[in-house]
Amino acid sequence: MVVQTLRQDEVDRLFQALADATRRDIVARVLVAEYSVSGLAEQYDMSFAAVQKHVAVLQRASLVSKEKRGREQIVRGEVDGVQRARRLLDDYERIWRQRVDRITDLLGEDAGDDD
Amino acid sequence: MTVISTEKDTEALHFRLVAEFDAGVERVWRIWADAQQLQRWWGPPTWPATFETYEFEEGGRAAYYMTGPDGEKARGWWRITAVEPPRLLTFVDGFADENGDPVPDMGETAATVTLEDLGGRTRMTMTTAFQSIEQLEQMVEMGMEEGIRAALGQVDALLAEDASV
Secondary structure: OOOOOOOHHHHHHHHHHHOOHHHHHHHHHHHHOOEEHHHHHOOOOOOHHHHHHHHHHHHHOOOEEEEEEOOEEEEEEOOOHHHHHHHHHHHHHHHHHHHHHHHHHHHHHOHHHHO | OOEEEEEEEOOOOEEEEEEEEOOOHHHHHHHHHOHHHHOOOOOOOOOOEEEEEEOOOOOOEEEEEEEOOOOOEEEEEEEEEEEEOOOEEEEEEEEEOOOOOEOHHHOEEEEEEEEEEOOOOEEEEEEEEOOOHHHHHHHHHHHOOOOOOOOOOOOHHHHHHHHOO
16 A cells, blocks of 8 residues: 655645634635635635735645736635545544554553453 | 554545454453543544543443643544444544534544454454545544644644644
8 A cells, every 4th residue: 555645844834724714714615616815805804914814825735826817816726635635544544553553552551461 | 563454535535444453352342432541542642632521322422632732622522323342333523612512614524443353353443434625634633643733723833833843
């Protein structure tokens, strides 16, 4: 089995980007349909500049792309969902492998008692 | 190595893990049935889990939190849907807010655990079904080892600090 993982700095960027509820919400929206930055700003109780900053963080994490169209900046979901899911499942697998290791240690502790 | 196989379905978004343990079925069942044992392996080493409520029966609820290195708490809940000792456990797992109340828009996962007797050894099969990629991201965020521990809503600075540990 080939385990594909993100580089550490990519993971950092991805999780930093997604650690904020507004940014998760932006990603969810722009994966469904493209939005202008001003259109996004209307959705949140924060300034245009603040939304623009959130979009920039998401852009650095390669979760969205931004394109200038006339006077508007259009934001679009950028991530290949299945690919991302694959990587995330790999991470999830790591969690479970570590749990199995801890279970094994736990079972080993009382192996002497059972024998 | 005790993990025998893993399987991932990225379209249906589920994950299956098969592991074998050098212990009897009754013993392995206790690592799930006994909250004291469960909390010794559920959370990552740096985010130990504490189960405050653990009603290990069909329809029972569990409430737990994991405590991070800076004392922050990430909370979760289970709703146990089937308990057939010592062979089958199914439960729904979700996120909770700081008051322990379920956070519905973060989704739920359905987990199925089966144990098989291999003549003194035990095979454990665990399947988790996710509803969405966003939800999977959140699960991974909650459960990741050192370096990527992101209790939801934490500030970037804290995340960056943790990532370098």
